Amino acid sequence: MSRARRSAAVRQPGPASPGALPRTRREARIRARSRHRRRAWTKAGIVGALVLVVGGGSLAYAFYDKLDGNITTADVTSSLGDDRPADSPAGALNIALIGSDSRDGTNGRYGKGLTTHNSDTLMVLHLSADRQWATVVSLPRDSWVDIPGCDLGGGKTSKPTRGKINSAFAVGSSGGGGVTSGAACSIKTVESNTGLRIDHFMEIDFSGFKEVVNALGGVEMCLPKAVKDTKASLDLPAGCQKLNGEQALGYARARYSLGDGSDIQRIGRQQQLLTAIFATVQKKKLDAPAMYRLADAATKSLTVDTKLGGLSALLGLAQDFQSMPKDNLTFLTVPNYPRSLDVPSDKANVVWKSSAKELFAALRADKPVDKEGRPLVTPGTSRSPDGSAAPQRDSITVTVLNASGTTGKAAETAGKLAGAGFRTAPSGNTAGQRQTVVRYGPGGEPAALAVATALGLDADVVREQSTGAASAVTVVLGTDHSSLGL
Structure with missing residues (x-):
């Protein structure tokens, strides 16, 4: 059956969910026998295996139609509207890697009470126009x-709101549009x-x-230490070892038994696992049957947009x-800090640091970044979020306010800044606060970042305010000043 005919024949709306994108026969068969394996946290691993495996010279093209037929496509274009960012530089590509955390069926063993489909894993893969580097964020x-x-x-249309990024998939799919609408809202x-x-x-779908x-x-x-996680069905000794499929699956899922139990640290472990999978595929000299088994498992797990759809594009x-x-190939996590620093009652969520703007500006311009998300630049030069040179220090006026309660800290810091080439305004005291921040007015972020860098401060302390000149920056010293090297 041709690809076009397959779509027409099996993607008919079902009566249970009017307007929803119906399942293909392949989806129904896979979900019926292996719902318990559908978790999204390691889905990029299958992408990695696929893109490296299906391009192997030993892949028999007699299997092309079979692999092509495994892939499911979805059209999200009409749901994205016209108000979108500018096109990527010619040749560069940004690919969203999305997965949901459904607890349908036996998936309930991974957690009860979840009735919505959120994006448990969300990544952006950037491929450079010259195909000399790639970054997964x-x-x-x-x-x-x-x-x-x-x-x-x-x-x-849903109302604009503010919340967890993983809820966007649930918002989009709430109208019955399934993966298509959920993916469109996430995008x-x-x-x-x-x-x-x-x-x-x-x-x-990680069924494969x-x-x-x-x-x-x-x-x-x-592994630096033994891992035992009953929720992930994982029991591993410390040391270097080879993980089979079940163990790799558990390692990607493990959270509460490792590190601080945060999703941020789990992302780091997932990235280590993905790197190991890429390296394994690159190093192995696989025979044709093994290549086919890998490609078959990977393609059965994919739903892609119609523009990418098909094995030839992959x-x-x-x-x-x-x-x-x-x-x-660089893996990194968008720079972030606990939201509790802004909203003390929120212990669960994170906010992207202002340095994330620098990361995404670089990728928009198709410029490589390091593992911390910082644009790679010529040594000795400064960066601004749009990739241009930072303003000269003698054009930036800095006011230092002491909120630390330690006498003389404002004058001391102002002296350091003056010695580093900045202009300084009279310093003074202000109401006490814990965190040191660098504030700037509209258009003043490059100047504020230059000040923060000179003081050895992280970019996450840089905050925008509604008033002030672009060249005027205010440093508010909190009680944490000693731990920040001031």
Whole structure:
């Protein structure tokens, strides 16, 4: 059956959810026998395996139609509207990697009470125009962001709100549009908060993840300490070892038994696992049957946009990855800090640091970044969020206010800034506060970042205020000044 005919034949609306995108027969079969394996946290691993595997020279093209038929497509274009970021530089691509955390069926063993479908994992893969480097940015599911109004179908649009980024998928799919509407709302949310134009998306069911790892013969991981997590069905000794599919799955899921139990640290472990999978595929000399098993497992797990849809486009991605210089794939997490620093009662969520603007500005301009998300620049030069040179220090006027309660700290800091080439206004005292911040007026972020850098402060302390000149910056010293090197 041709691809067009398959879509027409099996994607008919079901009576239970008018307007929803119906399942393909493949989806129904997979979900019926393996719902318990549908978690999103390691979905990018299947993308990695796919793009590296299906491009292998030993892949028999007799299997092309079979693999092509595995892939499900969804059209999100009409739901994104016209108010979108500018196109990526010619040749560069931004691909959203999205997965939901449904607890349907036996998925309930991973947690009860969840009735919505959120994006448990959300990443942006940026491929450079020259295909010499790529960056994968993880967006924590607890990121507190603006969620725009989304198309719910039937002429209805959701109201703009502010909340966790993973709830955007639930908002979009609440009108019955399933993966298509959920993905569209997630994409709109990513675009509005990053300024990146999302060119394609992949929603990846991990039903084939264990098969991918097992077909590779496992993946090597080195664990600093033993891991035992009953929720993830994981019991591993300390040391370097080879994880099979079930163990790799558990390691990607594990959260509360490792580190501080946060999703941020779990993202780091997932990225380590994905790196190991990429490295394993690149190093192994796989025979044709093994290549096919990997590609078959990966393609069965994919839903992609119609523009990317089909094995030929994915083969193109595979070739791009294969031609990329070794070690030029970077994984990172968007710079963030606990929202409790702004809202003490919120202990669960995170806010993106102001340095995230610098990260996304670089990717919008198709410029590489380091593992901290900072644009790679010529040594000795300064950066501003739009990639241009930072303002000269002698053009920036800094006022230092002492909120630390320690006598003389404002004058001492102002003296350091003057010695570093900044202009300084009279210093003084202000109401006490814990955190040191650097404030700036409209258009003044480059100047504020220059001041923060000179003082050895993280970019997350830089905050915008509604008034003031772009060249005027205020440093408010909190009681944490001693720990920040002031």
